[in-house]
Amino acid sequence: MIGKSTAIAVLLAFAGCGFYSFTGSSLPADLKTVEIPLFANQSLESDVADATTSALSTAIVSGNLLKIVSHDGNATITGNITSYVNVPYTFSATDTRQVSVQQYVVRITAAIDFTDNLKNKSIYKGTITGEGVYNLQTENEQTGKTRAITQLVTLIIQNSVQGW
Numbered sequence: 001m002i003g004k005s006t007a008i009a010v011l012l013a014f015a016g017c018g019f020y021s022f023t024g025s026s027l028p029a030d031l032k033t034v035e036i037p038l039f040a041n042q043s044l045e046s047d048v049a050d051a052t053t054s055a056l057s058t059a060i061v062s063g064n065l066l067k068i069v070s071h072d073g074n075a076t077i078t079g080n081i082t083s084y085v086n087v088p089y090t091f092s093a094t095d096t097r098q099v100s101v102q103q104y105v106v107r108i109t110a111a112i113d114f115t116d117n118l119k120n121k122s123i124y125k126g127t128i129t130g131e132g133v134y135n136l137q138t139e140n141e142q143t144g145k146t147r148a149i150t151q152l153v154t155l156i157i158q159n160s161v162q163g164w
Contacts, residue, residue: 027161028116033072034060034073036060039053039078039079042083048108048149052108056156074118076113077114077160078112078115079112080110081109082109084109085106086104086105086145088101088105089102089103089133108149109128110129112159124160132144
């Protein structure tokens with residue numbers, strides 16, 4: 001289950017960045033509903049699949065792209081979180097040859113399949129990576145994770161629902 005702090009952070013991030021301004025969808029007229037089962041998680045980050053699934057559902061509803069249903073949808077978006085990494089991103093060096101990390105980046109990679117259930121064919125199938133850079137001095141990994149999920153969801157929608 002998604003943690004309260006993760007859910008709040010994800011929703012606040014979306015609300016503050018104009019995330020829900022999806023326009024220009026040219027989905028086939030017969031696609032009105034979508035199922036979004038909980039993403040699988042092959043990473044070692046326990047709540048990333050829950051957070052990503054929840055954020056994707058929220059984005060689709062807020063963007064008025066499709067109606068989300070629990071079963072028998074016209075389409076299905078399935079996902080598998082294949083990787084979660086938090087690694088140094090930018091460095092600085094001192095005169096004494098000491099290196100310090102200034103920024104880290106969280107990268108979340110997911111395998112996505114957007115299927116038209118009415119025609120029984122895949123509309124989009126691919127691997128997408130979202131990144132979230134954060135300043136180690138003023139932010140934490142949760143900030144980077146929230147940014148990475150936000151970008152990942154945006155790219156999923158651009159490549160699947162809006163890619164039509």
